[in-house]
Amino acid sequence: MTDYAIVCICILSSKANKFVNAQEISIESGISLSTVQKILKLIVSKSDLIIALRGANGGYKLTKKASEISIIDIIEMMDGPLSITACVDGNHEKCGSRKKCFLEGNWNKINLMIRNTLHSYSIADLMCSDPMSFLYNNKSSEDEFNIMELR
């Protein structure tokens, strides 16, 4: 579902400033119409990333540029807060072996790093076919570091 959401957003971003309806997105993406419809209305209701226009010639439109939408935004919008294990962050109550859990806050660190990674990638990065192009884009130095790590 999150995959689909990202694909839909990519398509919308490739036709920015224009309302694109669910059927067009379905055809472009190969995702079934009903699924596209479901995902788009979900995104609209859960975020301000997309605005919708009803009625004839209606459709969906992104409110931000592709470079301003980070992967983590979409993932967390679809799946809720990122957490690898049950007892990350606020979820400590659900950890059955609470007192015995000596892992404590260490998961949080790992989690934070992964969030960081996902945060540093935008939809624009995903759509870009030149794997190195974001080296010379206007990205923060934090992001540049991550690129070094890729090797």
Added chain:
Amino acid sequence: MTDYAIVCICILSSKANKFVNAQEISIESGISLSTVQKILKLIVSKSDLIIALRGANGGYKLTKKASEISIIDIIEMMDGPLSITACVDGNHEKCGSRKKCFLEGNWNKINLMIRNTLHSYSIADLMCSDPMSFLYNNKSSEDEFNIMELR
């Protein structure tokens, strides 16, 4: 399940060089005996991380030190290769909108970074209660960088 696996491995590492049976681990962890049994035999069959001894006084023992077991090893042993989306790496056939998929190899980069993060953490790091202690441990410079990123 992967959570459980990590907890079991942590317990084993706290009693290294000694065979610990499933029941002990169940009691220590709070995880039900049958689940502990299931996980441990799974780990034995899928990796060489743990060796088992049958019969009286039998049990399980780690083959490596906690600092030598990375989180990614356990996660990928339990869940298979890490991939956020369906069309990462070898999975390109399963991506329905293959030709239309303009995301191509970009997911792989993100994936690689996340693997990298998880690779840089060991069971020892997880068990360590001092959040900064791995700064002065014998870890690679690559890992040190990751710590910086945490702030």
Added chain:
DNA sequence: TTAAAGAGTACTAAAAAAGTACTATATAAT
């Protein structure tokens, strides 16, 4: 020889995810 412990497999149940269908609401064009 016996009791204890893991190995392997098959089955069941529960939870999550995905997909579908239907009704309501809004909008543009006529």
Added chain:
DNA sequence: ATTATATAGTACTTTTTTAGTACTCTTTAA
């Protein structure tokens, strides 16, 4: 105003995945 078109919202069904359980077989130490 009316109609056609498009999204909003919700409820339901199906499928898939995950988790948990039970049983039989094999190994090992006392």
